[in-house]
Amino acid sequence: MQKIKTALLSYGMSGKVFHAPFLEFHSGFELLGSWERSKKLIQQDYPNVISYATLEEVLESDAELIIVNTPVGTHFEYAKKVLLAGKHAVVEKAFTTTVAEAKELVALATEKGVKLAVFQNRRWDSDLKTVRQVLLDGVLGEIVEAEFHFDRYNPLLSPKQHKETANDGAGILKDLGPHLIDQALYLFGFPQAVYADIRTTRENSLVDDWIDILLYYPEFRVRLKASFFVRKANPAYTIHGKKGSFLKPRGDVQEDDLKLGKKPDLDTWGTESIEKEGLLHTEIDGKIVQGKIPTLQGSYYEFFDGVYNSIVNDKEEPVTGEDGLRVMQIIEAAIQSSAQKKAIDL
Structure with a gap:
């Protein structure tokens, strides 16, 4: 090889x-x-x-x-x-x-x-892979709205200076924001417009640390949120369609396992706990169905x-430069939207 x-x-x-x-x-x-x-x-x-x-x-x-x-x-x-x-x-x-x-x-x-x-x-997180499969299966019907969260509870400033000093690369919009935005574009494509609210909430913080971004699609809306003041987590993914809903907590284990020094494999790697399975409540073939959906295996190896x-x-490439460019277009539109307090057409 x-x-x-x-x-x-x-x-x-x-x-x-x-x-x-x-x-x-x-x-x-x-x-x-x-x-x-x-x-x-x-x-x-x-x-x-x-x-x-x-x-x-x-x-x-x-x-x-x-x-x-x-x-x-x-x-x-x-x-x-x-x-x-x-x-x-x-x-x-x-x-x-x-x-x-x-x-x-x-x-x-x-x-x-x-x-x-x-x-x-994070396109290869177990969470997102499962959400994508639910969408591909079409069990929710026509999508009405989706909401993605990347929330933490961490009021303390990072010891890494480049993350907390006012510079073009700092802030949650360019840290967690690209994950959320890329996932939305990966699942739903490029939106028509963006509305955003970008804030600073931690004491003595010099950079943005709270974002709420709304992506406008012709028939539905996607909201992306990240905050450092969420003790009780919202579902990481909430998707509502005209037939049903799917709610998935964040459960991917890959980052935590890697930090513990665990080595990747192709068999059990990226397998999260069944307690983190998502909840599907929908209608299939005229019958109401409600229950947990097995989570797919995560794999950064891919x-x-x-x-x-x-x-x-x-x-x-698995994620192209053009993909990165489109994320930056959303980020720039979000900054403009928050400053002007209005939606920005793309």
Whole structure:
């Protein structure tokens, strides 16, 4: 099997938890190492890899694929350098800080003939995979409304400075917002208009930490919400159709398992507790049906497998640069909407 030589641009939480375990597990990747500015940690976990001292060392290495998993405000600068070096790139969310930056990266990848993917791993959460299957099954009838939540209770400011200082990449809109927005676009397509309310609710916070975004579709509406002041969680996904409803709590176990150091596999990985199963209440063949729906298995492996096939077999990226661009268009429209207190046509 052809191996893709791959390097990371940081080995903090994202590199250690979300990327390296899958690059090691997937037989199609060879992890070369990571750029590490101060702490040299990657060799503790992977003794045979390199800790690169500079970005230039990474760009001049044998790496064919580089994962841009640095703070959001650096994504455009670093991804552009990666693409100009003729290397494939995976860029974490938020893809960029502006639509103009996203457009430039997409055009540059096309010009250089390299692959550009956005790391939207939560398309492969057990929650969303199950919601998508319910929609594909058509058991809810014509959709009337959907509401997605990514809520937490965490009134304390993050110790990571780049997350709490006023900069173009900080704030919940560009942290949790891209997950919610990408999931909505993945399931329902691009909306006609956006209305948003963006707030700061934590004491001494300098960045937005509460969002309420309404996406307008011709026949239905999708609401996306995220907050740090939710002790009792709402369902992560609530979908109402003309025949019935589906409510699903957040239950994907992959992030928690990865943080515990568990290694991915293809058998039991991403299997959540039955207590987190979603509730379906609908009408099927003239009969009212109410009960729990088994949750599908989550698998971030599928994202990396998609990246592998995009490079080796010239398939479309699992999440394209254009997908990232569309998310940024929603984010910019949301910022404009909140400032002007009106819906923005897209």
